[in-house]
Amino acid sequence: MTVLKTEGLTKIYGSGQSEVTALDNANLKVEQGEFAAIIGTSGSGKSTLLHMLGGLDRPTSGKVFVDGKEIFTLKDEALTIFRRRKIGFVFQSFNLVPTLNVYENIVFPIQLDGSEPDEAFVKEVIDALGIGKMTSRLPNQLSGGQQQRVAIARALAAKPAIILADEPTGNLDSKTSQDVLSLLKVTGKKFSQTIVMITHNEAIAQMADRIIRIEDGHITIGGENND
C-alpha cells in the first residue's frame, strides 16, 4: 500500500533575480513499512522536499498525498492537526520542548490532540528506545543522543502514518549516530512504521531499505520503488 505519494512537486524560493528552484517536478512514492533514505549534497533540496512531505511548507506547484489524502487542500490549522495525527518529525536538533519532561514531550502531540495516550504502547516505545529511566528528566539534562531517542519516541508514540527525519544524527558523534540509527530502524520495523530519513552520508543511507537520490532539486534515483 502506498502511504506517501507526490505528483510534480515544485518549490521556488524568491522571485526574479534571486529566484531559487529548490525542488523541481519531484515525483515519489513510499510504501507502508518502508525505511527510505533521501540522500544528496548540501543545498540539493532534501530539507525542502521533507518539509513539503510533512506539510510544513506549501509547494509552488504539485501535490502530496498522505494515506491517499491530498494534504495541501487543507487550511493551515487543519494541516497542523493532520500533521500531529499522521506525521512524526525528528529534526537535527532542538526537537524537544525545554519546559516539559521526557514523558511529557513524548505524549505532547497526543495530548495536544485532546486524546489520552495509549499508556501500554507508549511504555513499549520508551522501553524499546531504552529511555525508561529518564522519563521525568528535563531535556537539558539529557545528552544529544538521548534527546534524539526521545524525539524518535515522540514520533512513534502518536502512531503516525509516516515518520520524517531530517538528518537526525547530524549533531551526534559517529558512535552515537550508529546507536540512534539502529534504534530508529529497529523500532521502525518493530512497530511497522514507515520512515523517510534525510542524510548526506552514504554510509548511513546504506542502512535504509531504499535510497532516493536528489541533485539540484531533481530526484535522480529511486523516486518510485521498482522492486
Added chain:
Amino acid sequence: MTKVKNGKVIRKLAARELGKNKKLNVVVILSIVLTCLLFTTLATIGGSLMNGMQEETMRQVGARSMMGFKEALPEDYELLSTAKGIKNLSYNVMVGEGYNSEFKEISLEIRYAGSDQAAKDMFSYPTEGRLPEKENEIAMSDIALRTLGFEPKLGQEIHLVINTDGKITEHDLTLCGWWQGDPINLAQQSWVSPELGKKIAPLRKKGDDSVGVCGYMAVNFDFESSYDIEGQAAELISSLYEKEDLGRMAKQTGINWAYVGSSVDSGFVVAGSAFVLLIFFAGYLIIYNIFYINTSANIRSYGLLKTIGTTSRQLKRMVRIQACIYCLVGIPLGLVTGVLAGKGLMGFIMNTMNVVSRDSYSVSGRLLCMICLFAALFTFLTVMISCRKPCRMAGAVSPIEALRYNETDISTKKTDKKTGRITPLAVARNNMSRSRKKTVVVVLSLTLSIVLVNTMFTLLGGIDQDKYIADSIVGDINITHDDRGDNWNELTKGITPDIIDRFSSIEGCEVHPAYYEAGMVRDDGAHTEKVQGLLDKYGSTDEDTAVILEASVKDKSHSSNIYGIDEEILSCIEPSAGSIDLEKFRNGRYAIVSTYLYCADDENSVQIYQPGDKITVDYADKGAREYEVLAVAPMPYPISVKAYNFFQTDIIVPEEEYFAADDEPAAVSLMINTDDNDGSAAEQCSAVCDEDGSPLIYKDKADYLKEFEDLLNMVKMVGGTLSGILALIGILNFVNAVVTGILSRKRELAMMNAVGMTSSQQKAMLRWEGACYAVLTAVCSAVLAALVSLLAVKGLGEGLFFFRYHFTLLPLICCIPVLLALSAAIPSVAYKFICRESVVERLRENG
C-alpha cells in the same frame, strides 16, 4: 605585562553585534531615552520649584540679600563698607507705617533708600518712574496704591498718614514711581525721599534705646558665597566689633531664610529623593530587562567568540561598550525631550496652582546645565548598573554551554519534573517559571504603577473638603474685626449689635454672632493640682509659660475666653471628649471647655477639665457662674478671638446664658450662612466691610474652596503624572517581556507547531502566559496596595488635619480588567508578528 592593542577589534565587534538586532536596539535606546527624560523632567521641575521657592521665601522675607542688620546705626554701615568678603552693601531706613484707614489686612511700610540697590534688594524698585528725589515725592507698590483706591499713575496725588512709632503725621505727596507689589506679601512697601524721611524719623544715635523700629538703618549685604552663611556671619561680626558691641550686633543679625539650608522644605527633599529612587528603579527594571534579554539572545555568539579566543574581560568590555553606544544616542535625546517636557509640565503646574510670580520659577542657563548634567549622570549610572549582571553573564559564558544555551539553562540545574497533563495553561505556567527574574521584573513594575494609582485615589478620596476649610472658615462667610490698633476691647467686642443688625437686614443672610468676653476660671483644689502638673511637665520648656503657670497655681485661677454662641455655631464644633447634648447645652448649666497651653504640642495632653467636671467662671460684670463640663472642644478658629494667652481656657455657653452674664454683649466675630445662589448677599456683606473706615474683615468660603481645588488638582496632577509614567513603564516592561519571550522562543514555537500544536493552541498558551502575569500582578498589587494604604497613607493622613482615611482597593479592582485585556492583546499581537515568517523559515534559523 604588555598591553595588547585589541581595543579596536573589541569596539568593532561591539558595534557589529549591535547592528545585528535592530529592533532590540530601538527598544534599548527608547528605554534609555525614557529614563533620561524622566530624570530631566524631574530635575527641571525640582530645580525650578526650588528656585521659585527660594525666590518666594525671599519675597516673603522681603529681601534678596543674604544677610542684614535690622537696627543698625550709621557707624555700623561705615564699618561694613570697609569690611572684606561682602558685596552688594545697601541700607534703607524705616520711616513709619501707613495709617490711612484703608490699611487693614494689607499694611504699608514707608522707608527711604540709601541707593537704588536698596530698593532692588527689597523687590521694590519702580518699574515705572523712579525713586523719590524731591521731598514731596513717593514711590509705592501698585497693591498699596489700589488699597488706597488709586490706579497706578505717575503724578497721582496721595494723602498719606504715617505712624512713626506712635507719632502720627500727615503728608500730601506725588507719585513718582510704582512697581508690581507681591500679593503674597501682606506688608507692602513705599519709598519717600531721604530728605522727608530724615525729617519724620531722624537717624538713631548710639545709646538711643527708645522703643520702636523707625530711624534705624536696615543694612543688607551678600557674602561672596552662600555656603554656611551663619558661620560667615559670626566670623564677620567678631572681626568687626569689640566685645561690648557683640551682643547688640548678634541680636539684630538677620539671615535670609531663603539661603539657609533648612529653609528648603524637608518634605520637598524627601519627595525629590523618592522620585529619583523611583525613576532609578523603574529605569533599572526596564533597561536591565532588555540588556538581559539582549545578552541571552546573543549568548551563542558570545560562546563562539570565546571559543575562538576572546577573553571574559574582553566580552564584558564589549557589552559595556555597547551600553555606552546606546547611552550616546539615548541620553541627548532624553535630555532634549526631558527639558521640553519639564518646562511644559511646569507651565501646567503654574496654571493650576495660579502662581503669580512666574518669573521666579524660570530656569536659568546655569541651572539648566546642572540639570542636564545631573540627568545625564543618573541615566548613565542607571544604564551601567543595569548592564552589570548581563556583563557578568556574557563574561561567564562557557563555549560549550553557550552552544546548548536556551533561556532555562541559566538557572541552576533543575531537578526532575513531575509528569502532568499538558494543556496550554500548564505549558504557559512552565514557561513563566523558566525565567523567574523576568517575571518578577514585569510583575513588579506593573504592581508599582497600580499601587500608586490606588494610593493616589485613597489620598484623593480621603481629603475632606469641610475639614480642610474648617480651619480657615466656618459657615459661608466670616466677619471679624480688624486687629490693627491696640484697643483690646474694640478688637474683641468690636462687632456691636448695630453692626450685627446691618448684616441681618441683608436679604438671604443668616447671621450667627460669636459673643465674647475675657474672663477668669477659678480652679478648685483638684484642678489647681492639674495646673501644677502642667507646670512640672512644661515649666522647663518655656520661661514665660512657667511664670504664668506659677501665678495660676498661686492664684488658683487662670485666664479664660468666654464665648456665647447659638446652635448653628454649636453644630460646627467637634468635641475631642464627651459629646454635645443639645438639650443639656440649651439649659445653660453646661459649658464646652478647652484649655490651651502655649508650649504644648499635643492639645489633648493639656485638657485639665474633662466632661462631668465642675468649672467656675468669673465674668467681668456678673461675677462667678458655675457650669458642668459637657464636652472638650475649642472654639472654631476662624471665629475665635485669635489671640492667645500663654495659658487659657475657652468656655463656650449658649447665647442666652451669655446675655445673662454680660451687661453689654458684643460679638468678636460673625458666622454668616447665605442662601442666595447668585452671590448677591455675599456681595452686600463684602460691601459693608469695604466701606470707608470700616474695621471689619470679610472672608468668604468660595476663596477657600478655590484653594482646596488647587490642592486637589495638585495631588491629581502629581499622582496622575507619576502613575501614568509608571503605568507606561509597567506596560513597556510587559510588552518587552512578552515580545522578547516570544522572539527568543521563535524556534521552539516553530518546532511545537511542526509536531502539531496549532496556532490557536499556541495563541492560547501565550495568552495564558499573559494572564499569569496579570493574575500575579493583581495579587501582588492587592497585597502591596493594602499594606501601603494601611501603613503609609493612614499614617500620613493622621498628620493632615483635613484628611479622613478610608481603606479602599476599588481603583485597583478597576485596573484589573485593563490588565487582563492587555495581557490577552499583547501576546496575540506579538504572535501575529512572528507568524509573518513561515514555520520552515523559523526552523531553519541558526539551524
